[in-house]
Amino acid sequence: QKEVEQNSGPLSVPEGAIASLNCTYSDRGSQSFFWYRQYSGKSPELIMFIYSNGDKEDGRFTAQLNKASQYVSLLIRDSQPSDSATYLCAVAGLGNQFYFGTGTSLTVIP
Amino acid sequence: GAVVSQHPSRVICKSGTSVKIECRSLDFQATTMFWYRQFPKKSLMLMATSNEGSKATYEQGVEKDKFLINHASLTLSTLTVTSAHPEDSSFYICSARSGASTDTQYFGPGTRLTVL
Numbered sequence: 001q002k003e004v005e006q007n008s009g010p011l012s013v014p015e016g017a018i019a020s021l022n023c024t025y026s027d028r029g030s031q032s033f034f035w036y037r038q039y040s041g042k043s044p045e046l047i048m049f050i051y052s053n054g055d056k057e058d059g060r061f062t063a064q065l066n067k068a069s070q071y072v073s074l075l076i077r078d079s080q081p082s083d084s085a086t087y088l089c090a091v092a093g094l095g096n097q098f099y100f101g102t103g104t105s106l107t108v109i110p
Numbered sequence: 111g112a113v114v115s116q117h118p119s120r121v122i123c124k125s126g127t128s129v130k131i132e133c134r135s136l137d138f139q140a141t142t143m144f145w146y147r148q149f150p151k152k153s154l155m156l157m158a159t160s161n162e163g164s165k166a167t168y169e170q171g172v173e174k175d176k177f178l179i180n181h182a183s184l185t186l187s188t189l190t191v192t193s194a195h196p197e198d199s200s201f202y203i204c205s206a207r208s209g210a211s212t213d214t215q216y217f218g219p220g221t222r223l224t225v226l
Contacts, residue, residue: 043220102153
């Protein structure tokens with residue numbers, strides 16, 4: 001069973017702070033890692049993907065991957081109330097399927 | 111990013127009727143499309159994976175005869191909920207992937223089905 005684990009939260013941070021979202025996965029053969037954001041009642045939208053160990057930055061978002069520890073994280077700098085959503089971690093390997101975590105609910109408090 | 115559309119966005123039907131949901135990739139060819147359902151405040155649940163021109167692969171516990179999936183072209187997949195019942199009421203979301211197995215999945219906006 002290939003698993004992707006996320007803390008369901010809720011995670012609350014004050015506006016302007018850094019939000020840190022974590023994800024672990026069980027399949028060492030995983031090759032691609034994705035973060036999606038899902039607002040209530042809407043479908044997921046892609047924020048970032050990362051393939052290589054290390055950090056990848058895109059605006060206020062930074063994805064961090066550590067394959068040895070089977071760990072991927074998403075940092076949101078200068079958090080805004082509009083960042084309040086559920087964040088889904090997804091992992092893909094050589095097979096045909098993505099494996100999604102159950103999501104972490106983030107609330108940014110004004 | 112790539113655009114995936116779904117139609118209809120919302121449908122209400124009577125128990126016993128069948129409902130068809132379309133999923134289209136608008137600006138890329140989707141070799142693989144996925145169908146998910148999601149209950150309120152719950153995580154995505156993969157129902158099936160479909161590759162263009164071949165039969166869909168259903169997840170354990172998903173009835174093939176109830177949820178008919180057709181992936182007739184590289185830009186269109188359809189999900190038909192046959193003889194819908196109130197317990198089928200849910201948010202159905204499709205996603206599409208262009209090529210390599212590790213390529214990004216892009217999600218459609220979802221279809222909210224309510225069965226009376």
